[in-house]
Amino acid sequence: MASFTAGDNRRDLLLFAALGVLLLAVFMSQGTAYALRVTVEALCYALIAFGLSLQWGTAGLFNVGIMGFIAAGAFASMFISYPVNGAFWASDGPSLIGDIAVKIVIGAGLVFAVSRSGKLGLPKGLVTFLTLVTLAIAYLVVSQSLDPAARYIESEAGFVGGLGLPVYIGWGFAGVVAGAIAWVVGKICLGLRSDYLAIATLGIAQIIKTFLKNADWLTRGTQTVSPLPWPLPTASEIGFTAARSGYLVMTAVMLVIVYLLLQRAYGAPWGRMMRAIRDNEDAAAAMGKDVNRRRLQIFVFGCVLMGIGGAALIHFNTIFDPNGFLDLNHTFLIWVMVILGGPGNNRGAIFGALLVYIIWTMSEPVTLYIFDHIRTIGQSFGWQPPADLDSRALSMRVFVIGLTITLVLRFAPKGLMPERLSRKG
Amino acid sequence: MNELVFFINKGIFAGAIIGSIYALGAIGVTLIFGILRFAHFAHGDMMTLGAFVAYAMAAALAAAGVTAPLPLAMMMLPVVMLVTAGMAIGIDRAFYRPLRNAGARGIVLVMASIGVTLMLQGVIRLFAGPSSREMYFNERKDIFRIEVPGANQMITLTEPQIALFIVTAIAVVALHYFLSRSRLGKAMRAVSDNPSLAQVTGISIETVVRTTWIIGGGLAALAGTMLALDVSLKPDLSFNILLPIFAATIVGGIGQPYGAIAGGFVVGYAETLAVFNWSVLLRPIARMTDGAFEVPPSLAFVPTEYKLMVPFVLLIIILIYRPTGIFKGRVL
Numbered sequence: 001m002a003s004f005t006a007g008d009n010r011r012d013l014l015l016f017a018a019l020g021v022l023l024l025a026v027f028m029s030q031g032t033a034y035a036l037r038v039t040v041e042a043l044c045y046a047l048i049a050f051g052l053s054l055q056w057g058t059a060g061l062f063n064v065g066i067m068g069f070i071a072a073g074a075f076a077s078m079f080i081s082y083p084v085n086g087a088f089w090a091s092d093g094p095s096l097i098g099d100i101a102v103k104i105v106i107g108a109g110l111v112f113a114v115s116r117s118g119k120l121g122l123p124k125g126l127v128t129f130l131t132l133v134t135l136a137i138a139y140l141v142v143s144q145s146l147d148p149a150a151r152y153i154e155s156e157a158g159f160v161g162g163l164g165l166p167v168y169i170g171w172g173f174a175g176v177v178a179g180a181i182a183w184v185v186g187k188i189c190l191g192l193r194s195d196y197l198a199i200a201t202l203g204i205a206q207i208i209k210t211f212l213k214n215a216d217w218l219t220r221g222t223q224t225v226s227p228l229p230w231p232l233p234t235a236s237e238i239g240f241t242a243a244r245s246g247y248l249v250m251t252a253v254m255l256v257i258v259y260l261l262l263q264r265a266y267g268a269p270w271g272r273m274m275r276a277i278r279d280n281e282d283a284a285a286a287m288g289k290d291v292n293r294r295r296l297q298i299f300v301f302g303c304v305l306m307g308i309g310g311a312a313l314i315h316f317n318t319i320f321d322p323n324g325f326l327d328l329n330h331t332f333l334i335w336v337m338v339i340l341g342g343p344g345n346n347r348g349a350i351f352g353a354l355l356v357y358i359i360w361t362m363s364e365p366v367t368l369y370i371f372d373h374i375r376t377i378g379q380s381f382g383w384q385p386p387a388d389l390d391s392r393a394l395s396m397r398v399f400v401i402g403l404t405i406t407l408v409l410r411f412a413p414k415g416l417m418p419e420r421l422s423r424k425g
Numbered sequence: 426m427n428e429l430v431f432f433i434n435k436g437i438f439a440g441a442i443i444g445s446i447y448a449l450g451a452i453g454v455t456l457i458f459g460i461l462r463f464a465h466f467a468h469g470d471m472m473t474l475g476a477f478v479a480y481a482m483a484a485a486l487a488a489a490g491v492t493a494p495l496p497l498a499m500m501m502l503p504v505v506m507l508v509t510a511g512m513a514i515g516i517d518r519a520f521y522r523p524l525r526n527a528g529a530r531g532i533v534l535v536m537a538s539i540g541v542t543l544m545l546q547g548v549i550r551l552f553a554g555p556s557s558r559e560m561y562f563n564e565r566k567d568i569f570r571i572e573v574p575g576a577n578q579m580i581t582l583t584e585p586q587i588a589l590f591i592v593t594a595i596a597v598v599a600l601h602y603f604l605s606r607s608r609l610g611k612a613m614r615a616v617s618d619n620p621s622l623a624q625v626t627g628i629s630i631e632t633v634v635r636t637t638w639i640i641g642g643g644l645a646a647l648a649g650t651m652l653a654l655d656v657s658l659k660p661d662l663s664f665n666i667l668l669p670i671f672a673a674t675i676v677g678g679i680g681q682p683y684g685a686i687a688g689g690f691v692v693g694y695a696e697t698l699a700v701f702n703w704s705v706l707l708r709p710i711a712r713m714t715d716g717a718f719e720v721p722p723s724l725a726f727v728p729t730e731y732k733l734m735v736p737f738v739l740l741i742i743i744l745i746y747r748p749t750g751i752f753k754g755r756v757l
Contacts (some may be wrong), residue, residue: 062532129747194532195464199671214730345497388554399547405540406520
């Protein structure tokens, strides 16, 4: 187990006590309903932060596409748990999609076969060329048949709808989808330097968001899907506060389970091996560890957590809105949580998530309040403030996030709760 | 002939325009990648910053009643480039150099550059608001048309587009002479190849780093201003332009300025031709063959909203098959 000394525990306890006071202040000043919402969302973020802490803190993997994995998980969960759309299943839609699926499978099989044709003795350059040509043809065939199918579904049934399965299956599937995407990205980039992973994850996140936004036949796009099913007794059954409290308990239980599992993994030989790879890749490889495979493993694990966290987040708000996924809120905010809390320390991840999320939500009214005063003072000097001052004011929060990242990196690279390494002897 | 003119306008010229922008951005990224050894995520916002500097100067001059034969923002380019280069050096001093001196890993610098990009975004939006702006004040955007015999459409190019081609050519040639002839340029290449060896031979790393930021920042300002002149000044360009620029850098080979130029055009053309509606060109062929085949109304490889996929897919293909890029750069 990761060893916590008495001094460490006292410090953590103090920090968490301060956080508790802050949380209490939010409950007192903002009312229970709002404060419950902030806390539940913060716990969902903590789950996502675990994923990043695992990737960055334990393995040193640089993921700037967290938003994409959250969005993918959210979509997967929406698809599984949203009620069945009878109009779609009664139409020709399913057979059209089946047709496309068959084409995709055949295309993928052909591309794979051609890419392996080097075994027949063809020169490598030719194999590459043929693979790319096959890929292009398969892509064209699929995309040509996708377009009419999409239009048909949109006009006949609106969108595909869901499968109407229980929410917890949806959350599981969210993890599976996010993990599968991570596997593909990781397979390509993890053998190279971490900068490439950063660029690729940034790209995949933008592409996932674009896809979810534009694939109206699958996700209703900008029209959004709501209300998503609530996994527990709903507000109309047991009351608003009780429903939110129930959700809070459920996320807290999930968080505790994941925390205990992560602590075990961190203290186990597996965790030691991961830190060895992070700290000295060559030495770890020389000891016979398969560095790339281990990295892929941890990258996928981290993204699974992000997917589940994303699903938990949208089910709480009961709306799936592809436009609601933002780089700032769903990638960089989580980075701040992890590096401020202490990368590689799971307590730090929880602490960072709660602290940063509370500050983040409270910063909106505070910023507007400050700029309101600036406006009044400026006007008394004859300054004509621009009409969109409020939206400009909120961009100061972007600045503060950026400043926090650079300052933490420079002055507190280990975060508020530094990683504790057990030293024997 | 009309179809051909359309293709020249929307395919060849459009690709060259966006390719030049990517090339100018990618040169900076590849030099920073080669010499400072990290992916500079703040480059997209540095371009926007440069464009805003140009906007502010042009607005001030226009308000003072200055007129010029060319748009004011274009006239001020050298000053804008210097100012942005100075800002780039300032950012390096404040945020990157302390980390470098503390011996931080490259990936920490990448993260710092993400912090810087967020700060730039915040500042730009605070002062300029979220809406897009016109870079032309009292001037008109001149449009040049070339008549083509047998076509009722004309080949069109606007003033900023022609200026962009000229400026890119000048920048590329100047960069070539700088890197291959001047002492400092050679020093930069030496540091890029082997920093420790270069330092031992007496090259000042500090000077080389400063020069890298001057070139990177200057070219970023150039690209940002020209793009804003051609279309309009948008404050939220950052990641949408960053990904193609990174793709261009890696396609060209990291640390290879000539590769970055080639990569910029490869990515620019790939993007433009992927969203180009090819049925425009197929229709006359179908007509000639008496409708031997049916031409679908739109036949683009990628729908316009998925344009960002093109650089990404290029990037993935390069990473799988040739991680060194076409010009045999380094794999970091």
